[in-house]
Amino acid sequence: MPKGVPETVPDDGLTTRKRRRLPVLAVHTGAGKGKSTAAFGMAMRAWNAGLDVAVFQFVKSAKWKVGEENSMLALGGLNRDTGAGGPVQWHKMGQGWSWIQRGDDAVEDHAESARAGWAEITRRLAAQEHDFYVLDEFTYPLHWGWIDTDEVVETLRNRPGTQHVVITGRYAPQALIEAADLVTEMTKIKHPMDAGRKGQKGIEW
Amino acid sequence: MPKGVPETVPDDGLTTRKRRRLPVLAVHTGAGKGKSTAAFGMAMRAWNAGLDVAVFQFVKSAKWKVGEENSMLALGGLNRDTGAGGPVQWHKMGQGWSWIQRGDDAVEDHAESARAGWAEITRRLAAQEHDFYVLDEFTYPLHWGWIDTDEVVETLRNRPGTQHVVITGRYAPQALIEAADLVTEMTKIKHPMDAGRKGQKGIEW
Structure with missing residues (x-):
């Protein structure tokens, strides 16, 4: 299908060239499949463009999405x-982020881990450490109130440079949707588990 | 999020292990972004699982999705x-599929090219040449009547072995949706082009 042509040209004083370099904030939400998978597909494309890619997975299990992790790390x-x-980093919350030193008495507190992850991302955004960020399953700590959505939106709106950010997960807060440039909802029409099938290697993980 | 547990266990006489090896037919449809991108993300995961991956792009322009193509070919x-x-092949219709010898007098007929693509895929499915097929933008030749949907559904339903197939594009025919195991609709909630922005390198291609 042909590349889209904008229906309107904004009165923002920018040239097309400059507008092409605007940072994108994308959100993939909804109850269907493909939210994270499409984000990782975008990361693959960003890699090819030579962008510095960093993935932050806000999930409990370190085993989750190991297929995409291995492939992106191979790239x-x-x-x-x-x-x-471009270079690729992959960080996951799991039992604690890789950059956090753990003592034997480490308390496993998911809310605290999620906040530590966001604090690190805030720092990296300010320092413009990467070009393309995937914040996988990041909507959940927002939805559960572990991280303040207004603060996240404020930080994302004011991020310097041309850093792209893709956020995935169900229940994307309205304020995040309003701040995003690109929002896609994935809706389940039919899923193998409806028919009692379990995940397939190479398909589900 | 935890891996899903099937709500019902089917009375099909299969063990969980066997059910895990069932071939999946997935369809990504709808007017939103991420249909192809999620399919390529799945291909990346399939690559990591050591599956033999083949992508067939039913598009006119050879430049389309070059980011994903380069990344998958790098893998x-x-x-x-x-x-x-696993091994990766990437074929695109463009001005004619790579396996078709072209004379100087080659007629550029998209319907004919699309049919030639499907004929080759039919052959490969029968021969079980690959483990994981992406038929990108394949719904359009079906929608336009260039290729007979009933014949496609029949071929897919009867494909031998455990070959996975992912089909993308708008207007997925109902018969295809009925035949699929996994159907996701991508819905546009918000897109940068609505605000007059053009595609960004590393984001859109």
Whole structure:
């Protein structure tokens, strides 16, 4: 299908070239499949464009989405070894973020871990450490009130440079949707589990 | 989020293990973004599982989705060089499929090209040449009547082995949806082009 042509040209004083470099905030929400998968597909595309990609998974299990993680890290390794594409980092909350030193007495507190993840992302956004961020399943700590949505929206709206951010998960808060440039809802029409089927290797993970 | 547990267990005489190996037919449809991107994200996951991946793009322009193509081919190259993941092929209709010899007098007929693509896929499915097929934008030749939907559904329903197939594009025919195991509709809630913005490198392509 042909590339879309904007229906209106904004009166923002920007040239098309400058408008092409605007940072994008995308949200993938809804109860259907493909929210994270499409975000990782975008990350793959960003890699090819030579962008610096960082994924932050706000999930409990370290095993989750290991297929995408391995593939993206393989692309990151290719960048390191041959210079193709861009660098890739993959961080997951799991039992605690990789950058946090853990003592034996570490308390497993998901709300606290989620806040620590967001604090680190805030720091990286301010420092413009990456070009393309995936905040996977990040809507949940917002939805559950673990992280303040207004503060997140404020930080994202004011992020410097041309850093792209993709946020996935159900129940995206309205304020986040309003702040986003691109919002897609994935709706389940039919799922194998409805017929009692379990996940397939290579398909579900 | 925890992995889902089936609500019902089917009375099909299969063990969970066997049910895990059932081939999946997935359809990504709707007017929103992410249909193809999620399919390529699934392909990336399939690559990591060591599956043999083949993408067939039913599009006119050879430039389309070059970001995903390059990244997937980079993963395919990694498989060739190091044995990681699975092999990757990427075919596009463009001015004619790669496997078709073209004379100088070649007529550019998109309907004919689309039919030639489907004929080749039919052959490969029968021969079980791949494990994971992406038929990108394949709903359009069905929707436009270039390829007979009933024949496609019949072929897909009867495909041998455990070959997974993901089909993307708007206007998925009802018969295809009925035949599919997993159907997701992507709905546009908000898009940058609504605000007159053009595509961003690393984001849109």
